[in-house]
Amino acid sequence: MELQRFAYDNRLSRMFLNATMFWGFVGMLVGLTIALELVFPLMSSGIPWLSFGRLRPLHTNAVVFAFVGNGMFTGIYYSTPRLLKTPMYSQTLGKIHFWGWQLIIAAAVFTLPLGFTVGKEYAELEWPIDIAIAIVWIIFGINLIMTMVKRRVKHIYVAIWFYIATFVTVAVLHIVNSINIPVSLFKSYPVYAGIQDALVQWWYGHNAVAFFLTTPYLGLMYYFVPKAANRPIYSYKLSIIHFWALIFLYIWAGPHHLLYSALPDWAQALGVAFSIMLIGPSWGGMLNGLLTLRGAWDKVRESPVLKMFVVGITAYGMATFEGPLLSLKSVNAISHFTDWTIAHVHIGALGWNGMITFGMLYWLLPRLFNTRLYSKKLANTHFWLATSGMLFFAIPLYFAAFTQSLMWKEFTEAGYLRYPNFIETVVQILPMYYLRALGGALYLTGVILLIYNLVMTARSGSFVRFEEDEAPALRTGKISGEKGHRIIESKPVLFTILALIAISIGGLVEFVPMFMVKSNVPTIAAVQPYTPLELHGRDIYVREGCYLCHSQMVRPFRSEVERYGDYSKAGEVVYDHPFQFGSKRTGPDLARAGVQSGPMYKPASWHYNHFLSPQKMVAQSIMPPYPWLIKNDLDISTTNRKIKAMQYLGVPYPEGFADKANAHLQQQAYEIAQNLRDNGIQIEDTKEVIALIAYIHRLGRDIHGGEKVHFSER
Amino acid sequence: MKLVTSALESIADIQWFPIIGLIIFFSFFVILIIHVSRLGRKQEDEYSRLPLDEDDEQEYDYQNETKNLDHDNSNR
Numbered sequence: 001m002e003l004q005r006f007a008y009d010n011r012l013s014r015m016f017l018n019a020t021m022f023w024g025f026v027g028m029l030v031g032l033t034i035a036l037e038l039v040f041p042l043m044s045s046g047i048p049w050l051s052f053g054r055l056r057p058l059h060t061n062a063v064v065f066a067f068v069g070n071g072m073f074t075g076i077y078y079s080t081p082r083l084l085k086t087p088m089y090s091q092t093l094g095k096i097h098f099w100g101w102q103l104i105i106a107a108a109v110f111t112l113p114l115g116f117t118v119g120k121e122y123a124e125l126e127w128p129i130d131i132a133i134a135i136v137w138i139i140f141g142i143n144l145i146m147t148m149v150k151r152r153v154k155h156i157y158v159a160i161w162f163y164i165a166t167f168v169t170v171a172v173l174h175i176v177n178s179i180n181i182p183v184s185l186f187k188s189y190p191v192y193a194g195i196q197d198a199l200v201q202w203w204y205g206h207n208a209v210a211f212f213l214t215t216p217y218l219g220l221m222y223y224f225v226p227k228a229a230n231r232p233i234y235s236y237k238l239s240i241i242h243f244w245a246l247i248f249l250y251i252w253a254g255p256h257h258l259l260y261s262a263l264p265d266w267a268q269a270l271g272v273a274f275s276i277m278l279i280g281p282s283w284g285g286m287l288n289g290l291l292t293l294r295g296a297w298d299k300v301r302e303s304p305v306l307k308m309f310v311v312g313i314t315a316y317g318m319a320t321f322e323g324p325l326l327s328l329k330s331v332n333a334i335s336h337f338t339d340w341t342i343a344h345v346h347i348g349a350l351g352w353n354g355m356i357t358f359g360m361l362y363w364l365l366p367r368l369f370n371t372r373l374y375s376k377k378l379a380n381t382h383f384w385l386a387t388s389g390m391l392f393f394a395i396p397l398y399f400a401a402f403t404q405s406l407m408w409k410e411f412t413e414a415g416y417l418r419y420p421n422f423i424e425t426v427v428q429i430l431p432m433y434y435l436r437a438l439g440g441a442l443y444l445t446g447v448i449l450l451i452y453n454l455v456m457t458a459r460s461g462s463f464v465r466f467e468e469d470e471a472p473a474l475r476t477g478k479i480s481g482e483k484g485h486r487i488i489e490s491k492p493v494l495f496t497i498l499a500l501i502a503i504s505i506g507g508l509v510e511f512v513p514m515f516m517v518k519s520n521v522p523t524i525a526a527v528q529p530y531t532p533l534e535l536h537g538r539d540i541y542v543r544e545g546c547y548l549c550h551s552q553m554v555r556p557f558r559s560e561v562e563r564y565g566d567y568s569k570a571g572e573v574v575y576d577h578p579f580q581f582g583s584k585r586t587g588p589d590l591a592r593a594g595v596q597s598g599p600m601y602k603p604a605s606w607h608y609n610h611f612l613s614p615q616k617m618v619a620q621s622i623m624p625p626y627p628w629l630i631k632n633d634l635d636i637s638t639t640n641r642k643i644k645a646m647q648y649l650g651v652p653y654p655e656g657f658a659d660k661a662n663a664h665l666q667q668q669a670y671e672i673a674q675n676l677r678d679n680g681i682q683i684e685d686t687k688e689v690i691a692l693i694a695y696i697h698r699l700g701r702d703i704h705g706g707e708k709v710h711f712s713e714r
Numbered sequence: 715m716k717l718v719t720s721a722l723e724s725i726a727d728i729q730w731f732p733i734i735g736l737i738i739f740f741s742f743f744v745i746l747i748i749h750v751s752r753l754g755r756k757q758e759d760e761y762s763r764l765p766l767d768e769d770d771e772q773e774y775d776y777q778n779e780t781k782n783l784d785h786d787n788s789n790r
Contacts (some may be wrong), residue, residue, distance in 0.1 A: 083764055157764040223765050232762035237750045244746055248739065469767075507734055 315351020
């Protein structure tokens with residue numbers, strides 16, 4: 001058969017590779033900054049956009065979507081044409097994808113520190129950026145699928161299946177979770193409320209891990225590990241089975257983020273069961289990767305690339321063993337809301353994603369520049385810095401998690417909490433926070449070495465824009481004797497649809513009953529909508545990222561009921577767009593902060609002083625000060641639109657209330673401000689802190705016999 | 715399972731939903747495993763070598779993390 005000649009264009013890979021290095025550095029620098037802020041809370045020195053609550057979403061978004069995102073695209077744009085024996089379908093679409101993606105990240109860098117956020121983890125970006133993400137993502141998908149359509153090989157290699165699953169699933173996850181009602185250009189409310197919002201969010205959140213951090217990187221593993229080891233993957237059969245099992249099972253596991261919460265038990269049980277099953281396909285992937293190196297372990301000693309791959313794949317195995325373990329309710333009772341979660345995700349991010357990316361970059365860049373790596377010694381130093389950095393990060397946090405969780409749960413013989421002051425449990429684990437920052441610093445130093453090494457490598461060579469190759473044209477039509485999976489494997493569009501069906505089943509089975517069956521969200525007659533002032537306060541709570549350190553979910557444990565108040569119920573949060581359960585308790589839970597007879601209640605003057613200087617009220621507090629809340633006036637120009645948006649979402653404000661909302665707001669603000677003034681604090685009614693105090697004092701009040709809210713004229 | 719169905723019984727024919735899901739799920743994997751087990755060794759070998767093209771058959775210099783440019787194709 002006649003051979004056709006064609007050339008691969010390396011420019012897209014190079015562009016994404018540069019972006020990976022740049023954003024990797026930025027994302028990790030922000031990470032190190034917030035790790036230091038936890039031990040030096042005054043570091044943000046009252047600057048709003050430097051505070052922990054605003055930078056933490058920037059850190060996670062930068063690492064996940066910018067560092068790992070660009071890393072995945074680097075590998076996909078390099079491996080896809082070579083596996084399919086054809087250049088990418090469109091260089092132009094590729095460029096639009098590249099610049100679109102960088103613009104989205106740049107938008108995140110500006111909007112997140114300014115406090116524009118939806119308030120759902122890893123989905124913080126506001127609606128205009130969400131729309132841009134959807135468009136750019138679909139452009140990427142079109143380019144990917146069309147490249148497969150015009151390929152020259154019959155069989156589509158397993159790495160590309162992982163890329164397709166990534167494209168399809170991330171598109172579905174992103175769109176479903178980002179359906180918001182805009183109030184202004186940079187403010188919107190999710191259409192879901194309370195536990196439904198929580199279920200959708202963690203279906204998204206968990207599968208963002210699965211289909212943004214895992215499947216594309218498994219694809220990269222299936223391409224770059226055989227390349228670097230110069231031997232085929234250990235078992236191709238295993239790769240087929242573990243691919244389908246992985247995408248089928250992952251999509252169901254989201255509810256394990258909501259164990260012991262107000263989510264119905266059946267949904268929690270579903271999440272646990274699938275999480276435990278997940279260990280099968282996950283370890284199938286890990287073993288397939290590691291066993292590819294069978295007979296080549298001597299090379300691992302020599303090659304920093306293979307070393308990084310081995311640690312990366314091992315970290316994947318550890319994290320995917322830990323995941324099911326954390327999904328067991330008895331383990332989760334200890335681990336949830338503690339630093340264990342942080343340690344767990346960093347084994348994944350620093351170990352799996354980081355190491356696979358670094359190995360890929362060290363392997364790829366010398367090839368793109370037709371040269372040798374500038375310094376193998378520096379690469380080896382990077383390897384040790386990264387490995388020890390990861391361990392210094394994670395191990396202290398495991399200790400911190402166990403220590404703090406057990407302190408939270410400990411009772412005296414007389415039946416009282418042994419550590420009733422939350423701060424005692426924080427002080428105990430602070431040394432571990434120092435070590436974590438050290439781990440992060442080591443890891444970041446390694447990344448600086450990587451950038452230097454790769455820049456020097458590029459300078460020693462010259463960029464190879466086109467690489468020529470040749471292959472026979474693809475024979476079309478059915479080859480006799482082919483059936484079943486082999487037909488699917490060679491039909492990209494059919495394959496994409498099947499992957500979509502596979503991931504949709506899990507989502508639908510979880511969502512349909514949750515949204516249709518009334519008994520899943522038992523209503524509580526006493527629960528009323530937020531007043532306009534409280535709604536504004538809640539928006540400030542979301543803007544400042546309070547949910548990143550304070551949960552609003554008292555689990556049904558004696559230790560928690562004793563510490564915080566009655567356990568949380570699904571019916572309490574039916575007007576919460578978005579839900580604010582939180583996933584980490586760096587500070588105490590606030591779900592009962594408005595219950596006057598409860599242990600969490602603090603008067604308005606306490607809150608005022610606490611926002612001004614947390615250390616003045618709790619000497620050892622690690623919360624940063626929020627002086628701008630006291631200085632800034634509340635923007636009440638949006639009240640009308642906010643109330644109307646809430647009414648549109650089904651929150652039962654009286655007809656025509658939107659127009660009277662600001663009068664209601666001013667009355668309530670006056671009462672709170674007057675209370676502060678009575679306590680000797682000079683403050684005007686118009687300040688933001690008044691709204692935030694109003695919101696905090698509303699938390700949990702309705703179901704504890706609090707005064708009924710009157711939405712009519714007062 | 716009783717726990718799940720009791721929460722869902724208000725949807726018509728809901729009791730069949732999980733059963734249908736299970737059947738799809740189970741039969742898909744049974745068929746998949748049968749097909750995979752019947753995949754020929756030659757075929758498997760061919761597929762798994764897709765990332766490795768002729769270039770990679772060259773001597774790989776792990777000491778310097780790059781293909782041995784000096785020897786080019788002379789080794790094979």
